[in-house]
Amino acid sequence: MVVKRRTFITIILLAVVCTSIVTLAAAKYAGQAWGSSGTAGNKQEMVTAPNPELAKIYEAYQVIQGTALEKREQTKLIDGAIEGMVKTLDDPFSDYMNQKETKDFNSSIQSTFEGIGAEVTLKNDKVTIVSPFKGSPAERAGLRPGDQILKVNGKSLNGMSLTDAVLQIRGPKGTKAELEIVRAGMSDPMQITVVRDDIPVETVYAGTVEKDGKTYGKIEITQFSENTAQHFENELKKLEAKNISGLIVDVRGNPGGLLKSVEAIGNLLVPNKGIILQVQYSDGRKDIVRSDLKQAKYPVVILTDKGSASASEILAGALQENGYKVVGDQSFGKGTVQNTIPLEDDSQLKITVAKWLTPKGNWIHKKGITPDVKINQPDYFTAAPISDKTELVRDMNSADVKNLQLILKGLGQAPGRQDGYFDSRTETAVKAFQSLHQLPMTGRVDKKTAQVMQEELITRIRDPKNDLQMQGALEVLSREAK
Structure with a gap:
């Protein structure tokens, strides 16, 4: 979580964002210049440092x-x-940006929102995807939470600060980011090409769903930005005007955002003037944030996954510990608060200053929120895009073929084995897919076949009938409403 209202938090709308997700208020510290003197071969004039403890550094x-x-x-x-x-500090969420890096970020923020659209952090010294944004180039290209980015356009990110890595990943609309990715469960790195684009700034999506003769509301929050709480309240009022019997809040893939935003939304949902969160500082002092809502209007269920981080986890924890159900996957596990502090020369520091706790005082850092009802999505939801650089053919044995077999199975074909060997049954499954989509029945996965497969896979993933977590949340909500 970061703590600054002006520009830095909105970096999440850019290319990628350094994970620092829930924000307080920035304090500005005046720098103090230290003089220096001395030349090679001459005794130096030693000047007393402003603080005796800093004498060694000086x-x-x-x-x-x-x-x-x-x-x-x-x-x-x-x-x-x-x-x-x-x-x-050994803290992936603390960072320093010099003047140029700060200027690059701020100029991008003030002009256009362009990049790949994903939240990243350092995890085990690797640049790791927290979550791609909804509708972003990163999501369309098939990036998933937990993917580690090793290289960008052939340049290794090894040893880079998170800020430097972000500067490599982001870029102007229309340019390509060739990413070398490591994904859990796959033995070999993958190559994923993301075409940078304008990043969507809308953060709230609302609708209704019917079940057993009742109308339920659903609101998806893609991140907690400056206007998210107001948009959420507006959409919630529209849903309530339709006499909804319950509400599903979807924060899957939401990397977080402004603390004040999640507090305001919690104020609309947490009943009985319950605690939304606690913020604990290094001196042991705690700030306790409570809701103003007196009584619950209807049952609420919240959806989480591995890409739900920070502010998303605050909301999930607040609802869970005030009597509502969490459905889906374990969340990311970020329980710290950062403060972004501009320095006198227009550089800036981002420092972890506190940790946030759930209403009952639990710290979910590196653990995440455990859902009340755990539901896994179908395996093909985690499939990577098929590379169009190498044609996949009979008798190949690779991670790309294994990924192909996962996609074929998800598309209703029967590749037989799932171990990455392209045998006759896999070839038959490819031919069946090609026949179904009026493609030449070669049994080879060329560029055109790979493209059509990817389009069909995305269509299937976005079909609500295949979203097992959403269907599970609706089932839970229906029971609660009774």
């Missing part, structure tokens, strides 16, 4: 400036020192 700075063979600009030395201090 002494090292003077020695490097005065004696190092390889000279560096003063700003690079200072940036390096700050980056080093932040790195010792």
Whole structure:
């Protein structure tokens, strides 16, 4: 979670976003310049550091400036020192952005929202997808929560800060990000091409669904941005005007956002003036946030998955511990709060300053919210796009073929084995698919066949009938409404 109203949190609408998801208010600290003197071969004039505890750092700075063979600009030395201090926190959500990095982010925010549209974090020192945004290029290309990005356009991200990695991944509309991806369960890295585009800024999608003669509302929240709470309230009023018997809140794939936004939405849903969350600081002090809602109007069910992080988990935890059901998968597990602090030279620090707790005082960091009703989606929901760079043919044995077999099974074909060997039954299944879609029955997965398969897979995934988690949530809600 990050804590800043102005520009930084809206980075989540850009290319990718450093995971820092729930936001407080930024404080600005004035910097203090330290003078330096001394040349090679001469005794240096030692100046007292502003804080005695920082004397060692200042002494090292003077020695490097005065004696190092390889000279560096003063700003690079200072940036390096700050980056080093932040790195010792061993916190993937704390970061330092120098002037150029800050300017690049802010200029992108102030102009157009362009990029691949995914939230990322550092996990085990790997740039890892928290969640692609709904309707984004990342989602269309088949990126999934938990995917690790090793390279971008051939450039390794190994050893980069999260900020530097994000700058590699994002870019202008229409340009390509060639990503080398590692996905759990697959032995070999995959190549996924994402065409950068405008990132959708709408965060709330509402509708109704009928079951057993009753009307239920459903609201999907894709992230918690500046206007999300107001949009949510507007849509909720429209649904309530239709006399809904219950509500499904869907935060699957939602990487989080502004703390004030999730607090406002919690205020509309958490009954009996219950606790929405607690924020605990390093000195032990706690802020307890309560709802103003007196009584529940109808039952509520919330949907989560592995891509539900931070602010999404706050809402899920608040509803769960105030008597409502969570349905779906275990959530991501981010339970910290960041503060984004602009420095005097227009660089900025993003530092973890607190942790948030559920209403009952549980810290879900690195654990996530455990659903009351766990439901897995069909296996083909996790399939990767078929690479169009290599034709898949009989007798091949690879991770790409294994992925193909998963897709064929999801599309109602029968590839037989699922181990990555392209045998005669897999070939027959490919021919059956090609025949069904008026493609040449070659049994080979060429570029055209791969494209049609991907389109059919997306159509099947988006069909509500195949969304087992949504169907399960509706079933739970129907029981609760009775």
